Amino acid sequence: MLSRLLAVLVLLSAMQAGGEARAEGRLRIVEQFGTVYLPLHVLRDQKLIEKHGKAAGLDIHVEWTKLSGGAAINDALLSGSVDIGAAGAGPVIVLWDRTKGSAEVKVIAALGEQPNYLITSNPNVKTLKDFTKADKIALPAVIVSQQSRLLQIAAEKEFGEGKYSALDELTVTLPHPDATAALLSGSSSITAHFSNPPFQEQALQNPKVHKVLSSYDIMGGRITPTLLYATSKFRNENPKTFKALYDALNEASQWIETHKAEAAETYIRVEQSKLEPAFVKSVIDNEDVSFTTIPQGTFKYAAFLAKIGAIKNKPASWKDYTFEVLHDKPGS
Structure with missing residues (x-):
């Protein structure tokens, strides 16, 4: 664990050293482990962000990093080492609360519904x-x-x-x-x-x-375990890159729902996993699993975090901590 921690610190230091300037066309994404991140694997494998960027007349260079735990990812996002984080609703809502009035971190999209x-x-x-x-x-x-x-x-x-x-x-x-x-x-x-x-x-x-x-x-029902999020500064300074990411996520989620076998192979390829394709397919074929960019059940986390004092600002609804691109969707 000590060697893993040192490796993470070296990685973040290197990313920080080269990551001060922000410009349209550069996107640094950090993810974690598991099939909950399958939409990101599809984005990476099929170069969907680059595809949607080109459609908008923009060449996008995407950099991928992996860390474990929402706390480490929140630190990376706030330090400017990455542009996009992927973590559970709990860590994301806490970061939204702590950056309210400053960095204004908000949710871009859900990565689907899967039970833990x-x-x-x-x-x-x-x-x-x-x-x-x-x-x-x-x-x-x-x-x-x-x-x-x-x-x-x-x-x-x-x-x-x-x-x-x-x-x-x-x-x-x-x-x-x-x-x-x-x-x-x-x-x-x-x-x-x-x-x-x-x-x-x-x-x-x-x-x-x-x-x-x-x-x-x-x-008490299906919920979104993992969310994609960014600072409002990134969203405001990179509208074309942001839209390319959001459109790519929707395409990836829809593709997974209709291509489960190919999606399982994508997971194995990107993660260099030794799991059998049939086993991975059975995981994402579970009736409790679906891939959608619309958050579900996240406000339950927010209410709990406010009740125990983990956040100071209780949101009025799920829309308070999400970007407006989601507000016309049936989220919760």
Whole structure:
């Protein structure tokens, strides 16, 4: 983990050194791990941003970077190291709150609807109340990540009003690939993982691993787990680049919905994954999964974050923290 942290710091330093100036036609995107980022993989593989840029008379150079956890991505965005972040609704809404009146970070689009599973290798854990101090729950970033906030919402429902932090002391920070490996190894202290597709499905193939609950269970229905976001400064200074990105995202989402097999192959190709294409296709074929740029259920996160004091500015609606390009859509 120390070597990974040092590598991230070196990467951000290098990006920062060359990333002060902003101009139409340059786009720096940071993503994370999993099939929730499949629309970005399609953008990259098919060069859709470049395609839509050319249609507007603009040559766009796209740079791609990968980090783990919304906190690291928020830092990269605010430092000017990247232009576009991709993270969970929890970290994004917190950043919107903290930059209100300054950088004005807002949501560009959703990356679809996919459930997150809390899974465990501890046969004694059937509900949240079964976890003990001997358990360690891995997630992308303690307290601030999407999975961490979901766990807090679930904990308050399980243990009572105001007890949202009841399981925080059991959580540890690990990227999804590392957490999956640790859980499956059986030799680490990690006994649970609040995961992400396809890592959760991969882990569940092991008969010693079972699901405790789903983010859909916690939030009472389908929700958007991951959002694409940027500063208003970037949006205002790069209207053509912004539009090319948004149009490309819509094209990618629609293409995935009608080309699941090819989309699975795209994921494997871009991620250099060793997973079988049929397995990845089964993950994105799940009836609980859909790819759309319209955010769903995000205001539930905002209301929770405001209630526990994680944000100071409670939005009146989901439109407060999204760019106007989404406002005529049936979001929530």
